[in-house]
Amino acid sequence: MIDTPTVDWLALSPSVALLGASGVALLAAVIVPDWMRKSVAAGVVLIGFVLAAVLAGVVFDETPTPEVLLDGSMVRDRIAALTQVILAVTGAVVVLASWAERRRDNHGEYYALLAAAGAGMVFFVSADNLMTLFLGLEWFSLCLYILVALDTERATSLEAGLKYLIVGGFGSAVLLFGSAFVYGATGELGFAEIAAANPTDDVFLLAGLAMILAGLAFKVSAAPFHMWTPDVYQGAPTSVTAFMSAATKAAAMVVMLRVLVTAFPDQSEIWTIAVAVLVCISLAWGNLAALAQRDVKRLLAYSSISHAGFMLMAIAADSERGAEALLYYLVPYSAMSVGAFAVVAVRERELQRPVTLESLAGLGWERPFYGIAMWTFMLGMAGFPLTGGLFGKLFVFSAAYDSGDWWLVLIGVAATAVSLGYYLNVVRWMYMRAGGELRLAPAGGSPPTDPALGVAIGAAVLVTVGSFFAAQPILDAAADAAASLPF
Amino acid sequence: MDGPDIGWYLIVAALLFGIGALGVMMRRSPLIVLLSTEIMLNAANLTLIAFARQQGDLDGQIFALAVMAVAAAEVAIGLGLIVAMARRRIVLDVDQASALRG
Known part of the structure; x- marks a missing residue:
């Protein structure tokens, strides 16, 4: 008789729900007749994401203390569950936002890959050893490589896919080599066991830590590991960009926090400095480069690099307050990011060409709802009151200040001031110039109405503003989640 | 343990990694x-x-097996992309893939 591990299906259920949805959508791409293929695939995947969010919520509710699953390869705890809720809701909103995207074919495949990438991220955030970490990372990355290159009729989409594959493959190879070094230094793969093995000043361990940090920094697109981000965000289908900017970043940030805190507590003096350096470079480079952009997707890509800097500031704090601040930050950030790219998608579908600042001209007057939404997202990203962006930045700054990183707070405030330059510039272009003046009237008259996209943008606005007024409940949930990490 | 010291394996691995990165x-x-x-x-x-x-446990070996599967999947996607680019007669040169820049 072989000992089989007991499987905690509830903990795995969000991932399983998404995988199931992915499988059904893929089947639908083959056996469902052409005219209803897209609606079946989108519907199934939407249900999958909503179900995953609900199940993750149940896991959050029923897991007061962390439990290690499957021989130490996964962990069931609140920080994973809360992140899974964020990821699944993001996925559901992206499904709505991508409903009317123009695509010759591949609808079934698109939704199937979206659900599979979501399943991979949901699995990734509950990884508890270096093997599940690497497998989860590759699981969602492989899906994203295909999603980025899915619009094969556009050369830029293929180019973005190839660039992402090469840089992403390089990053995962670095991460894997680092994992191998840590395994060599400690003889363990599990995070808690690595911390317990505690070989002091081992050169392999430190090299491994540095390489794991670099590998994850590629995924969160922190400078100086960000060079793929603008190109890939610009070339990918806009809905995929929305998903990547919100979900990939959320998943990789939480996993970076978990690895550093649970596996390398004794090296914290070293990695907090390394992360603080990443913060400075990301904030400086992301914000300054964003000022020079004309293409709105590129601008938002650089803005996401600077947001990676703010989130890393919470990780550099190496405290429970830092973890809370990171988890809170992710909620409005995901909403604003998905929402902003969805508004870009509106304009892109209308004009049938890449969206530059010039082509935003008059959007605010022509489509008041999308104009106000974009306005909310831009002010939220800059950290204005009445949006969750304000509290996100405040919590991060206060966590950093508490840990004695007051100089990081100064840099953060300076970066916020610089970021006003390009966020307000977007608003200026939307309202201050009429479309007729620049002769950029929409091609072929008014676009088809797109209620699904409207719902998606409405939901994003609701979360962005709601996380300001409901900051306390979100912060309480974040505090519960942060308590499951060993600080 | 018979055979060369672990240091030699690590040197070969580091060389391979360097060659790959270059x-x-x-x-x-x-x-x-x-x-x-x-x-x-x-x-x-x-x-x-x-x-x-060296440590006489199997975790690393299983990890390596899983990595092989992942590597195969990555190559499959990469080759698919390259074939799609070749079909569209895009010049296969990463230095010239610069439609996306700014």
Whole structure:
């Protein structure tokens, strides 16, 4: 008789729900007749994401203390569950936002890959050893490589896919080599066991830590590991960009926090400095480069690099307050990011060409709802009151200040001031110039109405503003989640 | 343990990793670049297996097996992309893939 591990299906259920949805959508791409293929695939995947969010919520509710699953390869705890809720809701909103995207074919495949990438991220955030970490990372990355290159009729989409594959493959190879070094230094793969093995000043361990940090920094697109981000965000289908900017970043940030805190507590003096350096470079480079952009997707890509800097500031704090601040930050950030790219998608579908600042001209007057939404997202990203962006930045700054990183707070405030330059510039272009003046009237008259996209943008606005007024409940949930990490 | 000391395996692995990293950064054909990332993954595999043998446990070996499957999937996607680009007669040169810049 072989000992089989007991499987905690509830903990795995969000991932399983998404995988199931992915499988059904893929089947639908083959056996469902052409005219209803897209609606079946989108519907199934939407249900999958909503179900995953609900199940993750149940896991959050029923897991007061962390439990290690499957021989130490996964962990069931609140920080994973809360992140899974964020990821699944993001996925559901992206499904709505991508409903009317123009695509010759591949609808079934698109939704199937979206659900599979979501399943991979949901699995990734509950990884508890270096093997599940690497497998989860590759699981969602492989899906994203295909999603980025899915619009094969556009050369830029293929180019973005190839660039992402090469840089992403390089990053995962670095991460894997680092994992191998840590395994060599400690003889363990599990995070808690690595911390317990505690070989002091081992050169392999430190090299491994540095390489794991670099590998994850590629995924969160922190400078100086960000060079793929603008190109890939610009070339990918806009809905995929929305998903990547919100979900990939959320998943990789939480996993970076978990690895550093649970596996390398004794090296914290070293990695907090390394992360603080990443913060400075990301904030400086992301914000300054964003000022020079004309293409709105590129601008938002650089803005996401600077947001990676703010989130890393919470990780550099190496405290429970830092973890809370990171988890809170992710909620409005995901909403604003998905929402902003969805508004870009509106304009892109209308004009049938890449969206530059010039082509935003008059959007605010022509489509008041999308104009106000974009306005909310831009002010939220800059950290204005009445949006969750304000509290996100405040919590991060206060966590950093508490840990004695007051100089990081100064840099953060300076970066916020610089970021006003390009966020307000977007608003200026939307309202201050009429479309007729620049002769950029929409091609072929008014676009088809797109209620699904409207719902998606409405939901994003609701979360962005709601996380300001409901900051306390979100912060309480974040505090519960942060308590499951060993600080 | 018979055979060479673990240091030799690590030196070979480090050399392979270096060759792969240089290949990614310096070669222009996407095919060779893709191959170079695979060399990097295999360097990591060799390290894992060497350490697993040194410590006499199987975790590293299983990890290496899983990595092989992942590497195969990555190559499949990469080759698919390159074929799609070749069909559209896009010049296969990573230095000229610069429609996206700014």
